[in-house]
Each structure stands twice: as structure tokens, then as C-alpha cells.
Amino acid sequence: MTKKTPDTLRSARWFAPDDLRSFGHRSRMMQLGYAEEDFRGRPIIGVLNTWSELNTCHSHFRERVQDVKRGVAQAGGFAVEMPSLSVDESFTKPTSMLYRNLLAMETEEMIRSHPLDGVVLMGGCDKTTPGLVMGAISAGVPMIYLPAGPMLRGNYAGKILGSGSDAWKYWDERRAGNITDEEWLGVQGGIARSAGTCMTMGTASTMTAIADAMGLTLPGASSIPAVDSGHMRMSADCGRRITEMVWEDLTPDQIITDAACRNAAVVAMATGCSTNAVVHLIAMARRAGVNLTLDDLDALGRSTPLIANVRPSGKDYLMEDFYYAGGLRALMKQIEDRLDTSCLTVTGKTMGENLEGAQVFNDDVIRPLSNPVYKEGSLAVLRGNLCPDGAVIKPAACDPKYYQHEGPALVFDSYPEMKAAVDDEDLEITPDTVMVLRNAGPQGGPGFPEWGMLPIPKALIKQGHRDMLRISDARMSGTSYGACVLHVAPESFVGGPLALLRTGDIVRLDLDARRLDMLVPEEEIAARRAAWKAPEPRFGRGYGVMFSRHVSQADQGCDFDFLQSDYGRPTGEPDIF
Template sequence: MSSSDRPPVPPASSQDSSQESGGSQPSAEGLAKGLTNYGDTGFSLFLRKAFIKGAGYTDDALSRPVIGIVNTGSSYNPCHGNAPQLVEAVKRGVMLAGGLPVDFPTISVHESFSAPTSMYLRNLMSMDTEEMIRAQPMDAVVLIGGCDKTVPAQLMGAASAGVPAIQLVTGSMLTGAHRGERVGACTDCRRYWGRFRAEEIDGTEIADVNNQLVASVGTCSVMGTASTMACLAEAMGIMVSGGASAPAVTADRIRVAERTGTTAVAMAAARLTPDRILTGKSIENALRVLLAIGGSTNGIVHLTAIAGRLGIDIDLAGLDRMSRETPVLVDLKPSGQHYMEDFHKAGGMPALLRELRPLLHLDALTVSGRTLGEELDAAPPPFAQEVIRSRAEPIYPAGGLAVLRGNLAPGGAIIKQSAANPALMEHEGRAVVFEDAEDMAHRIDDEALDVKADDILVLKRIGPTGAPGMPEAGYMPIPKKLARAGVKDMVRVSDGRMSGTAAGTIVLHVTPEAAIGGPLALVRSGDRIRLSVARRELALLVDDAELARRAAEQPVVRPRAERGYRKLFLETVTQADQGVDFDFLRAGGTVDTVPRER
């Protein structure tokens, strides 16, 4: 169905209210929004139009609905390398629908080019996005993002700004080939580097494969965090149907961009603000999809942050109940075998949502103005393919994620069970402890390190404040002497994160983190730790009296900074169970808690 055949977006309800600040009038539209206050509104608009006409606009153009386009193109961000083409396609869609497109820049964050971590900068990008949407006149905004932290940052900012918003992702990269084997970033990056550490391949081969892992611009070609967030955005209805999976360098991606621009104009007319789309029901749909795609563990942190901007709390116990009844249906690395371009060819998110239909809230509203159920009714018919399984034939019988608790993680921890080693998911072992990332870097490959294959590696102080910024160091390397002996996986425990492209028996997001005095800070080498995914348990087998004695010996000294963004970050960032957002950016009070018991 073409965009012209779609029913109109419904009008805003009488309860809708503008969240704009800075002197904006709720009824103002187009260039008249957010005028600088000189005490003479007419002069303010006159002055604004005079300056914009310097760019060659006519009065006719300036009378149209203004659609902002967030441009996150950057030479430091190859995930967004197609941003210029997407901006032009969005502009075309906006103009075809009678709007005036105006693109503007914000921060661009890339995983491999952001120090100390990309997560450290996610909240800054969200603030930049929110304030630029508020500060500049626009009736709706198109958010162009892709790399892991950019989509959540944009949705967090847009949710807070309250202007009609629609997400457009840059799309995944293509896969490459190495010596006859199909490869793609970044699950295969980790697999080949692991082989290199184990001395199974030499320097020449690792250099050769380095040229093939990223075959084009775009986001990682597996179900990492970028792909996960694209899928979740479509599941929440904040993206056009079918918009999540088209690879970056395809004609499909450009058509999605044009359709996004057209849809934004309709959303502006209806004042279809994010709070009408990002509801408890749509967040719950996204959680269901996160489990069914074998999505990144980072997805739960980002969804929690997005939901928190709207006063919606995510209940980890409820998520775990949902996981027990939601199988993994998408056969993509790292939980399966295929890549995002295969997922797209198999029908993408509409095909997956059709399989999940009985488990979804079909009355959730989408950017088209139709409900999710109506979108699925209009989706192309199913066809034979091998990437998206039926619920009767899943690739994993339960959801991709499991929530663990115990005296080591009273606030919860996460494991990606669909990408873990089944033989290690019920395991008790001796702790080998690293106090922080620097300690690990110095000792992990020391031949004198006292470590065996059945030990449990523990890494402290890589949580939200400890690093700072909760780096993806939770994917600890296998010590070289064990890797050379053929060890491919070990149980690893930390208060940090791991890339969505990684696999292994890895416990993450241990809450509260060590740096603020969580029990993880008390673990010592030689302690026994028990992991039981079946019982959802993570236990430190040390008695309470001994733990109390250790706590008394090592008072908590929280990380601090004297100035700038780091000071703001360390003083206000929340824990993983609240999305690692800043406490003052979360909505006051709670309007909903998801998931609900069905």
C-alpha cells in the first residue's frame, strides 16, 4: 500500500498539551514557533523571516509546515556514511507532501571513535537532540540515526521534547567474504580476533580479514545493538512499517527515507506527539520483540531510558516472566547464523511481528496513524524463508535474555542465554577477580595468572560511574594461555555491558555497581560463585558476616570530577535498572509499569 492510500493520521486529542519551552505558544506553527521574545511578536517573526530568506526561500515555502531533519552525518561515523543521501530522500518526501524540510546537525556518536565510551555520550546526545528540537521552529522532526547509542539518544530526546517525531535508521552494512567464508561485523570480528589470540591464525590472515569485515557504510550486519534498536523502534511504532531492516546502501533504504519524510508531514498536521506512540503497550511490544530477536543486552538499558522519559517503569521480574514464554525466532548472529540483509530479504519486522501477533498489543498506535494490528493487516503476505521461524519451530525455546538475582546482584543482572554455552549456564566456580579494566589489561594475559577453564572471571568498576560510562568490557577476553589450550568460553561477571554482537556465558549489568558499594565490590579471588540460569540465580558463596567485615574494611569512595560533563555525569547518572540516564531527565512520577501480567 502506498503512502497516499494510507488513512489520515488521527487528530490530536483535546488532552494533548505542548511541552515546548522558551516562550513558545502551544498554537504556533511553522516559523512562528519558539520566537525570541523582544516584546514585539510581530517583529520577532519579521526578523526570523528576513534571515531565513537569505538562504533563498520564498514566502510560499515559508508558509508550509516545517519538518526538521536531524543530520548526524560525520566522517568519524561510518555507520552514518549514507546520511547525506537519506537527508535528500527525506527532503523529497517532505516536499511531495507539501512541507518545508530543514536539516540541522547534532552530536554524532560512534562506538569505536568515542572515548571513554559511547554510552558516556548517549545522554549528552539526547540532551542535544531535545534542546535543538525545542530551540528551533519545527512542526515535526525526522531523527536520522543508526550506530548503537544514537537511536536511543534520539528517542530519549524526542520523547522529552514533545514534538511529533519519527525515527529513520541508516541501515545495516553489507557482508564481506574472507577465503570463501561470508563475514560481517562484528560477531565475526570477535570470532577471528579470538582465533588470533589463540594463535590459530597468523598476523597476515587477521590483517586480511580486517579488510572484509565491514563491506560498506552502515551499522553492524548482525543482531547487535544497532540492529536491535532499529527493530525495537519499528516494534514501538515510532518508525514506518518495514523501516528497520533495509541495508544502508540499497534502494529500499532510500525509499524508506522518502516515505518517512511524507509521514512526518502528516504527523505534524495531526500533532502526533511521541507520548501518543511510546506508551506502556508499545514499550511492552518492544520488550517482546527484544526477546524474540535474540537482541542485544543493551536493548533493555536503552528501552528503560526511553520509557523513563515518559514516566514508564520497566519491571525486570516481568521481563523475565515474558522471556519464559517468548521464544527466539530470528536466526541471526550472534544467537543464530544469518545477517541483517537476510532478515530484510525474509520480510523483516512485519514478518516477525506477524509470528508474534498473539503476544502483542495490536491496538498500539503507530506513526502512520494506524494501529499495529492495522499495519500488520496491510503488510505483504508471508512466503517461504528460513530466517524468521514460527513459534512452533524456534531457534531457542525461551527469550534471548534472562534476569538473574541473588546476593551478588540484588538489583538484578542480565545474561543473553540464547548466545551462551548451555554447559556453563549451571555452573559453580572459583572467582578470578580484576579490580578494574586497567587491572584486567595488565594481568589477563600474564602467564603467571592463577586461572583455570572452570573459574569465573570477575571484573569490577566498569558500571555507569565506575568507568565511567559502562563500557562494553563485560566481554572479557579469554586469558591467552587458556585460549591457546582451546578454551572458547568461560563464565564472566561484571557490572558493565557487552556488545550486542558478542556471544558467550557472560553476566552483565550487575546492580548496584561496585563503584557505589554494590556487593560486587566485595568479591575476592578464590571466592566461590554460583550461576544458575534455570533458577535465575547469581550467588556469592560467602557468608553475610564475612561480607559485612569486608565492607567495613573498604569504605565506598565514589568517583568524582571537578568540572564539565564528567562532573554532571558522575553526580546524576542512574544505575542500569533505571536506564543509565540522568536522574533529572527522567519524568517525575510513574504513569505505568511494564510488562504487565497477562
């Protein structure tokens, strides 16, 4: 049943009244070359496009926006493209995570301040999915998410390359002197061959899969490769569907429920998700008033097998293979009994209806529950005297011998200090050593950079070692792998226990017990705490000051306190006229 009529459209407040303000609005639309028939009485759809000439993942979005606009027009709507903060992953320093919340703020305010009845969110590169979704949740108008899609498989000398994952592997071999300059350049040119996001199950594919599983995309849209013609058709479908959603008044609060967030977490675990999923999923859920916690995610991880054999948690395949094997719909069909299939989605149908007819076409890529890649989900949450508020590890992507480990800490206070040390071939270190990087969290980084996959020291690489236990209050790339404990909370920069650890202290990891501890007497820890002094703030002006004063810790999603739903939601839009 149609819930909206032309006179109750949100945009009608700008264009319908016979007053001076609306005269101005209509005249400026005419200045753009539009007649009143173009925009009056039709749903006005904002197409929030995160295209940028420095965002390689979104280099095809300049064309895709035309597909979206075509779909909107076919459904009787009027589309307007609105450029949004791109937050590219490759070039933004010190880290794109610093600007996720800025994109969320911009998205919310752009929607609220303009005559938009619904929005298509065009994203895909790591932080664009959570940033766009968080802002649109808070704005509350009908929205649909359009994933950028993964790039094609990498290739060099007949070998399939996975972006990110193979970069780390070949870099270690480069440092060990095992590959030539020519080979290194060949990998450089072959590892990223088209538009689209990383084709491993990194953060980009993880977050678009989460949006898909949450019901915010067209079914299976997250799996379509960026340069596939099906991606063009999906983009036009998004335009048609968002126009219908406006008439139906299908808003995000009807879709993003407790059950939808649980579904997203279960699917994330089954795909071998990025550790970054923890921070973003908690932030997205809490924008919708869903109190998702680290303990919730750990419980779901314990009971959800990893069935996507996609690098880096899987061993053999990439996202293009995953798509040909049936994509996310097929994976969700495999675990359908673990999902709440009654959840409403942007299609206006339930998840169960959207999964009808889904099939697996290659059961080595998308495994049956009887033959998982890993018996539990992708992530585990640790607690202990080093991380009382939690830390995250990706067991499926590290050597099982580190699941139970005890060794002496080698502590670095900064990234430059660590980087210099790992290239010292005379560094005194053993495979049992636990490398620690601190002052790299949300405030210390600043911005929570992806420094947590600490490089294996050259001295150990030359001995043939390729993994070791590493601990940090930083994040790591979703394309990374190894025995890395991340997101230690509270972070050391604000006085978390990691700040009190010293080189030589014994650290114990017990994955089964979900424990991470320093084996230091309590009285000694108390004495160190009393002597600890807070470092100077990282920022002295601008957005950085806002970030430092208002960002929450990793276990809370790193959102700004004043943007979370429990801070206060608008009961209605302000009288803007």
C-alpha cells in the same frame, strides 16, 4: 481529520505575528535565500542528522537527508537539516554510552528552542536510537525515526563474516597462533564492506527493531540494508509522512504507551536482542512515563521464544538475510498473537493494520514458533547477593553448560589489570574459574563501557577453550557472545556487593532459578562492607561531573534523574518571546 491549521502550527509563533521579533525571524530566513512562501503556513520539519565523517554506520546519511527533504517538499512541508551529536560507536572513548544522555539533552533542547513542527530522527549506530528518541519524547512534537540500516554481509576468502561477532572469534584464533598475519589483514578488510550498522543482531539492529516495534518507524524500516535503493525510498517516505503527522498532531505520547513498550520488549526477545536493549528500553519507556522494570523484561523473556536465526544468538544468518526473509514485519507476524496489535503507530494506523500481508520467505532465518532457535527469549535477569538490583545474561549466546555453574572467582579491579593478566600464558586459571571485572559500571567505567565480554585467557585458549563464566558491572557489545553476566547493580564503584568479592571466593550461577551469589557467610560480607572505602570520583570538571552526579544505575536505565518524566514535565512551552 486535520487537527492543525496553518495559524496553529508551532512554527507560526516565530513567523506569523506582525511584530519586531517575527520580522527578525522572517528576515533571517530571507537571508538564507528563502521566500516567505517557502516557510510560512507550512509545517517546518527538522531533520536531525547524526552524520559524521567518523561515524561509519552513518556515512550514507549525507545523501539520505536529501531524500528526506524531497519527501517533505512533496508533502507541502519545509525541511531544515540540523546536525546532531553523532555518538559513533567505534571511535568514541571511553565509551559512547557516556554521551547517550548528552545526545538526548541536545535533541530535546534543539527541538524546543527552534521553530519546528515535527522532526525526522536520523540514527542507527547503537546510542543514537535511544538518545534521539529519548530527547524527542521529552520535547513532545510529532516525530518519526529513520533507521540507518545494516551494512552488507562481510566476506573473506569465501567465508561470510559478521561484524563484531567474527572479530572476537578471529582475535581468539590470532592469540592462539592459529591464523597468519595475511589472514588477519584479510578479515580486517572484509568484515565491514559498506555504509550501515553492524549486520549482526547487535545493539544497533536491536534498537532500530525496538523503535520499529514501538511504532516509531515506517513498518519494517529497521530491516532495510543501508545501501539498498529501498532505503532511499523509505527516507523520502519518512519526509512525506512526518509532514502529514504534523497536520494530524500525532505526537509521541499517543504512540509510546505501556502496550507499545511491551510490544517492543517482546519483539526484542524474539530477535535475539543485545543485552544493551535492557538499559535503553527502560530509559526510553520511562521518558514516556512507562515504568518498565527488569522483572517485566525477565517475565517477557521467559515466555517469548527466540525465532530470528541471526548471529550472534542465531547460528547461521545476518541482517541482510533477515531482510530477504521478510524482515521485522514478517517476524512480528509470526508472534502477532503475543503483541497488542491495537497500538497506534507513526503511520496513523494500528500495528495490526501495518502487519497485514507480511510473509516469511525463509523459515530457517525467521523460524516458526514450533521450531525456535531457543525456547525462551534472548535475555534473562538474575538476582542474588552479588546483584540485588539485578544483572543480565544472554543464555542463547553462551554454552549451556554454564547455565548451572560454581567456581572460584578471579577478580580484577581495572581493565588494564585484566588485559595484562589474560595475555599471561602462566596465569593460574582453570575452565571453572569465574573471571570478574569491577569498577566498570556507569560511574566506575566511567560511562558504563563495553568491557563485559572479558577475553578468554591465553592459557585457556591454547587448551582449546572458547567460553567461560565472566561477571562484570560493565556492558558488552551486542555483537558479543559467551557466558557473560553483565550490568551487575548496584555497581561496585558505589559500593555494590561486587566490590566485596575477593579472588578465591566461590561464585554460583543458577540460570533456572535466576540467581547469582557469592558463597560467602553473611557475617564476612558485613565485615568487608564495613571496611570498604569509596574511590575518588572519575571526573573533576565538565560534562563528566554532571554525568557522575545525576546518572542512574543500570537497572534504572542510566538516564539522568532530572530528565526522567517523574522529575517533572513541562506543562507547556515557555514564553520565548
